[in-house]
Structures are given as C-alpha cells and as structure tokens.
Amino acid sequence: MIEEILPYKCRCGGTLKWSQCAVEFYGIDFGIRKCEVCTSCSSEYFDDKTTSEIEQEVKKRKLFGLERNISITKSGNSLVMRLPPEITKFTNLHYKDNIRIFPTSKHIEVQLIL
CATH class of the missing domain: 2.10.260 (Pemi-like Protein 1; Chain: D)
Structure with a gap:
C-alpha cells in the first residue's frame, strides 16, 4: 500500500498519512486495519467503521467498565x-x-x- 499524505494536520501539528496499523484493545486482536498515523507524535486514528467494530466486540465481551480506581x-x-x-x-x-x-x-x- 502506498502511504498517502493527508491534507489535514494532527492535533500536535504533525503530518497525517494513511497506513496499516495493528489494532489491539483490552487484549483483543482486531488484526491489521487502515488508519491515519501522525509522522510527528505517532498517534493512530481509526475510521468510524473500525471504531464501531471494536466498540461492539468490547460490549459483547462485557469489557466496558472494567477500569477501576482502587484504594x-x-x-x-x-x-x-x-x-x-x-x-x-x-x-x-x-x-x-x-x-x-x-x-x-x-x-x-x-x-x-x-
């Protein structure tokens, strides 16, 4: 895949480009997905479809709300x-x-x- 530079900037002011990213959330592997990556801060941004798939799987496995503040x-x-x-x-x-x-x-x- 040829990495395409995007016309808009990252929050840090860096350049964004399309790339392939390994997606893992709460230990669940979602494979390699298309994402936007910042060349300065390395932040990764996923499209709505990928985010929705992650959200649905996390809800299905009842992982939302596992993070806790403990004393x-x-x-x-x-x-x-x-x-x-x-x-x-x-x-x-x-x-x-x-x-x-x-x-x-x-x-x-x-x-x-x-």
Whole structure:
C-alpha cells in the first residue's frame, strides 16, 4: 500500500498519512486495519467503521467498565491493593495465584504468572 499524505494536520501539528496499523484493545486482536498515523507524535486514528467494530466486540465481551480506581490499604509493613471481583473474574485470577509486579516510571505493571 502506498502511504498517502493527508491534507489535514494532527492535533500536535504533525503530518497525517494513511497506513496499516495493528489494532489491539483490552487484549483483543482486531488484526491489521487502515488508519491515519501522525509522522510527528505517532498517534493512530481509526475510521468510524473500525471504531464501531471494536466498540461492539468490547460490549459483547462485557469489557466496558472494567477500569477501576482502587484504594491502597496497609497490612503490617506492606501496602495492599484490593482487586475488584470483575477484574479477577476477567483475568481468571484466584486466591494464592502468583503475579509479577514491577514499576515503570509512574506506573505499576502487573503480570499474571500462568
């Protein structure tokens, strides 16, 4: 596919061009889709059809609303995160399962160890 430069600019002021992008949302792979990509900030913009397909699949799998703000509590000298049951059900996480956590800048990454 020849990448076509678009006549309008990105929010950052960069140039937009048509390209092919891998689409993944909440761990669901939607394959390679046509999208607009900014040459400056690398933002990707999908058309209404692709966005609608993603939205329908996410609604079908009941993934909307899984994001939560949780509070940190204390147990002895440790800090404790309590995970909501919707997230543990979605990830199939159970009592005494092992996870790996590590800091990345101002984020904490959590990986399930299967």
